[in-house]
Amino acid sequence: MADTPYRGRFAPSPTGPLHFGSLVTALASYLEARVHQGQWLVRIEDLDPLRESPEATDSILHSLRCHGLIPDAPVRFQSRRHGAYQNAIDQLLSDGIAYRCACSRKQLKEHHGRHPEHCRQGQSAPGNRLFAIRFALQDEICHWQDELLGAQTQQVTAEVDDPVILRKEGFYAYQLAVVVDDIDQGITDVVRGSDLLDMTAQQQQIYRALGATPPNWLHIPVILNEDGQKLSKQNHAPALDDRQPAGNLAAALAALGQKPPANLSQQPVENILAWAIRHWQREAIPLTSR
Ligand code: GLU
Numbered sequence: 483m484a485d486t487p488y489r490g491r492f493a494p495s496p497t498g499p500l501h502f503g504s505l506v507t508a509l510a511s512y513l514e515a516r517v518h519q520g521q522w523l524v525r526i527e528d529l530d531p532l533r534e535s536p537e538a539t540d541s542i543l544h545s546l547r548c549h550g551l552i553p554d555a556p557v558r559f560q561s562r563r564h565g566a567y568q569n570a571i572d573q574l575l576s577d578g579i580a581y582r583c584a585c586s587r588k589q590l591k592e593h594h595g596r597h598p599e600h601c602r603q604g605q606s607a608p609g610n611r612l613f614a615i616r617f618a619l620q621d622e623i624c625h626w627q628d629e630l631l632g633a634q635t636q637q638v639t640a641e642v643d644d645p646v647i648l649r650k651e652g653f654y655a656y657q658l659a660v661v662v663d664d665i666d667q668g669i670t671d672v673v674r675g676s677d678l679l680d681m682t683a684q685q686q687q688i689y690r691a692l693g694a695t696p697p698n699w700l701h702i703p704v705i706l707n708e709d710g711q712k713l714s715k716q717n718h719a720p721a722l723d724d725r726q727p728a729g730n731l732a733a734a735l736a737a738l739g740q741k742p743p744a745n746l747s748q749q750p751v752e753n754i755l756a757w758a759i760r761h762w763q764r765e766a767i768p769l770t771s772r
Contacts (some may be wrong), residue, residue, distance in 0.1 A: 488520025490671045492551075493660065495527045495682060496538035500545040501719035503675070503705040503712070506734045509758070510702050510767070511673035512551050516759045520670070524553040525663060530653050541721070543625040548724040549731055550751035558667065560659050567654040570662045570692060571615055571647060579691045580647060584613040595642030602641055615648040617688060623627065624683035629700035630767055636683035645684055661688040669697050676701040703770055705737060715764070729749050730772065731758075739766035 492508040494500070500508070515522035528534050533681065544555065574580035583601040590597065602618055606692060622638045647658035664672065679701045689696040704712045707719065720731055731754045732747035740763065746754055 486668075486670050488515060488518035488671055489523065489667065489669050490515035490518075490520060490665065490673055490675065491523040491525055491664070491752050492546075493525040493545070493663075493674070494542050495526050495529075495656070496534045496536075496542055498719075499541040499721035500539050501714070501721060502734065502737075503556065503714065503719060504542075505545075505730060506705055506737050507673070507675050507702060508546060508551055509549075509731065509734045510700075512755075512765070513758055513762045514671060514673050514700065516755075517762050518671070521554040522551075523555050523558070523667060523669070524551075525558040525617055526560065527656065527659065528559055529656060529659055531561075532651075545724050547724050548751075549722075549727045550755050558663065560654075560663065563659070563663065564623055564654060566662055566666065567648075567659050570658060571654075574617065574647070574691060575615070577691070578711045579618050580615050581618055582613045583616045583644075585613045595688075596640070597641065602644070612650040613745065614646045614751075616644040617647050617684075617691070619644050619687055620682060622683070622687070624686060626682065626686065626696075626699070628679075628682075629671075629698055630764065631679075631701055631769060634644070634679070634682070636680070638683050638687065643684065658688065661685050661692065662695075664697060665694045666694060671698045673700045673702065675704045677704050700764075702738070703768055728754055731755070733756050739763070740769065741766075 490511045492511045494504055512522050526539050528539060571580060581601050581604060583597060583598050585599055585601060619638050619640045621640045624636045624638055626634050628634050646655050646658040649655055682699055687695045706712060728749060728751055729747045731751060732742045735742045735758055740758065740761065748756060
């Protein structure tokens with residue numbers, strides 16, 4: 483991909499307002515894109531109306547704007563992309579790389595991830611029952627290079643790990659949609675939290691199944707709260723205070739191992755971002771969560 487212009491993105495799921503951990507991820511992906519004279523996109527991954535809300539989307543987009551993180555193209559919404567996900571599923575089904583599966587989680591657990599109904603062999607007869615569609619992984623020990631964490635080795639186990647790509651409730655799943663959109667938007671470099679590290683080998687197989695080359699990945703350590711839990715919406719991480727964007731950005735830079743001068747947080751947001759682009763040191767990002 484040496485000659486392809488850099489294209490990065492920040493892709494939050496709108497399950498709550500932006501918190502400090504997601505600001506750190508957004509900022510890292512923004513700075514990587516800027517330092518590479520690339521484009522930076524924002525994509526709202528609103529695939530699950532039961533867990534997500536339009537208020538959260540508005541609040542995330544508002545927070546990004548307050549922090550000067552303005553994307554280079556109109557924001558994309560996955561809720562408007564169902565046709566593309568269905569096309570990908572149709573292609574995978576007709577290529578025999580996806581299959582219908584009516585097994586319950588309980589059944590799969592009892593059978594150690596194997597499908598009692600032999601769904602992968604197409605022997606499950608869904609009839610009128612609810613079924614999910616799963617991607618059929620290949621057994622593989624996947625070696626790949628993370629731009630920050632270095633050489634990675636991930637074991638992919640066919641059948642046991644097969645991800646759902648269309649849920650029984652009829653919602654398209656993250657694992658498929660993220661790949662379909664990253665391909666469609668020409669994303670060359672994914673910068674995201676290391677909580678998604680384990681998904682990467684599976685996603686590489688989905689890229690290849692859809693006839694695309696996987697991008698570069700850079701996983702940044704997740705920010706932990708005082709109890710050592712990931713700062714996340716599920717753990718009730720507090721929303722960012724949008725009235726303090728300068729202080730938030732300076733703290734996010736410090737969390738990324740950068741050394742902003744003490745008076746930087748007195749500056750307008752634009753100056754902070756300009757400083758951060760000039761002084762960005764990817765190697766300074768801490769390798770472990772904190
Ligand atoms: N939407 C995912 C999340 O909020 C991130 C997707 C990605 O960066 O690959 O956790």
